[in-house]
Amino acid sequence: MGSISEFFQHLMNGLTLGGIYALIALGYTMVYGILKFINFAHGDILMVGSYIGLFTFNAIRGQQMGIWTIVAFFIAMIAGMLFSAVLGVLIERIAYKPLRRATRLAPLLSAIGVSFILSNTAAWAWGTKSRKLDYPFDNTPFTIGGVAITPHQILILVVVIIMMVSLKLFVDRSRIGKAMRATSLDQDTAKLMGIKADQIIAITFAIGSALAATAGFLIALEIKVYPSMGMMTGLKAFVAAVVGGIGNISGAMLGGILLGLLETFGVALLGIPYGMRDTIAFVALIIILLIKPEGLLGKVEKEKV
Amino acid sequence: MIVLETKKLTRAYGGVVAVSEVDFQVKDGLITGLIGPNGAGKTTLFNNMTGLDTPTSGQVFYNGEEITNKSAHRICRLGIARTFQNIRLFKELSVLENVMVGLHFKTGKDPLKGRLKAAVDSYLHVRTEYDATHEKAMKWLEFFGLSEFADELARNLPYGHQRELEIARALATDPQILFLDEPAAGMNPSETESLMNTIRRIRDLGVTVVLIEHDMKLVMNICDTITVLNYGRNIAQGTPEEIRNNEQVIEAYLGKEEE
Structure with missing residues (x-):
């Protein structure tokens, strides 16, 4: 009994963590799908989004915990998403778009530069001390069949599921989503179909950045917010995207969730010391690169002749 | 009436001049053939008229309006569509979706709604948008007899059908002029025969066709x-008859006698 409920406990924790990774991984994978480029500033866009969310929440939440604090939580989350979306689009316009015809290394270096600019500016403006979001509602865990679940975990799972399902519907079924897929498959031909590729790229950055901000805000709820938080979180989500098959949206979701489960179960069941937890992602990356370099759901890309 | 025209169009890549001061004219409602030996600059000329490439010098006019430096998506929206020598379908999209992408900008137009609202609407009414476009796209598939493959991935279509799908997708953008880059390449005689009929049917829809082709039987027959x-x-x-008897052309294809 004990071991079964323990298993479900870790499963729950792993899914929550994995859902957050998945949200971030989606941004990497969508941008890669369209521009064949890794946006290394993605983690820092997440960081800015969580700060904006946190500030908004603190400004409007009031004193008493109640219905309003829950509403305020979502308003703050949306504020963070919008801010990050605009930030993501601006970064693309200023730092990546002018380099689209340059060597492939150029936008990559530009992205690393943007990453440092964002995290240093945040440290300068907001200080390096880490902050935590005040609980929008009572977080006393309740137990179902011996598994302790916190209301926050449920909130995180619900938000993650809503985001993933709407993204998948949007990309698969909507007109803009179809244009996004066409642009990622063949940008020139998409243009010849009258698709404004630049606009589609901007939308991709906006969506990816908003998802990252959401993830960052959820992290603020569970863990904390600090200027360099984007670094490790971003890297791990990037690993998740590669493990799932970079460029593949379902792959990013799968990769993120797998990584969350691996980290949780790795520490709990395989006895990997907690201090070594962050290495699990990278070991998984190396194994995947050796066995299935295109990722779990990725397709082998033939070089164009 | 001339619908499309280039004036002294030149495209040089470094020292290599691919197209040199070409004056090319396309007349409304006709099928125009563009022929010449390999490397003569035919595809380069196509690329420079459809916005995929920018001329080094010279101009392109469409219905009297200069389109020389316009981007590909704007030229498409003005009414010029094309296919490629090496078929460039969206291979991972379904056959139907390929045509729906061709309908993209037509279905997005709604002057009463702001852009943001249109985007939100396309999101909230996913199904509605899908249905309207779906119907139009199916009509194009029927035109080419491809209806039964609608839900296949484009990559799984047999070669001949892939060529047809590429033309269907281009026609979905509702062009006034359709450029076909070697539409008969890789086709067997019976496929070529049916392609000729298709091209005539496209002309009968009121679409002006410009094609690059090496298959002389096809060119002489339908242009x-x-x-x-x-x-x-x-x-x-000139007319096929004039071209067939033109000495410079014969020389270009067969070579000069004393060399």
Whole structure:
């Protein structure tokens, strides 16, 4: 009994963590799908989004915990998403778009530069001390069949599921989503179909950045917010995207969730010391690169002749 | 009436001049052939008229309006569509979706709604948008007899059908002019025969067709007028009959006798 409920406990924790990774991984994978480029500033866009969310929440939440604090939580989350979306689009316009015809290394270096600019500016403006979001509602865990679940975990799972399902519907079924897929498959031909590729790229950055901000805000709820938080979180989500098959949206979701489960179960069941937890992602990356370099759901890309 | 025209169009890549001062004209409602030996600059000329490439010098006019430096998506929206020599379908999309992408900008137009609202609407009414576009796209598939493959991935279509799908997708953008880059390449005689019929049916829809082709039987049979390029220059222009008897053209294809 004990071991079964323990298993479900870790499963729950792993899914929550994995859902957050998945949200971030989606941004990497969508941008890669369209521009064949890794946006290394993605983690820092997440960081800015969580700060904006946190500030908004603190400004409007009031004193008493109640219905309003829950509403305020979502308003703050949306504020963070919008801010990050605009930030993501601006970064693309200023730092990546002018380099689209340059060597492939150029936008990559530009992205690393943007990453440092964002995290240093945040440290300068907001200080390096880490902050935590005040609980929008009572977080006393309740137990179902011996598994302790916190209301926050449920909130995180619900938000993650809503985001993933709407993204998948949007990309698969909507007109803009179809244009996004066409642009990622063949940008020139998409243009010849009258698709404004630049606009589609901007939308991709906006969506990816908003998802990252959401993830960052959820992290603020569970863990904390600090200027360099984007670094490790971003890297791990990037690993998740590669493990799932970079460029593949379902792959990013799968990769993120797998990584969350691996980290949780790795520490709990395989006895990997907690201090070594962050290495699990990278070991998984190396194994995947050796066995299935295109990722779990990725397709082998033939070089164009 | 001339719908499309280039004036002294030149495209050089470094020292290599692919197209040199070409004056090319397309007349409304006709099928125009563009022929010439390999490397004569035919595809380069196509690329420079459809916005995929920018001329080094010279101009392109469409219905009297200069479109020389316009981007590909704007030229498409003005009414010019094309296919490629090496078929460029969206291979991972379904056959139907390929045509729906061709309908993209038509279905997005709604002057009463702001852009943001249109975007939100397309999101909230996913199904509605899908249905309207779906119907139009199916009509194009029927035109080419491809309805039964609608839900297949484009990559899984047999070669001949892939060519047809590429044309269907281009027609979905509702062009006034359709450029076909070697539509018969890789086709067997019976496929070529049916392609000729298709091209005539497209012309009968009121679409002006311009095609690059090496299959002389096809060119001589269906083209109303032919332009010949050699070494990037326009060496002849006329009816199939005139082209067949033009000495410069014969020379370009067969070589000079004393060399």
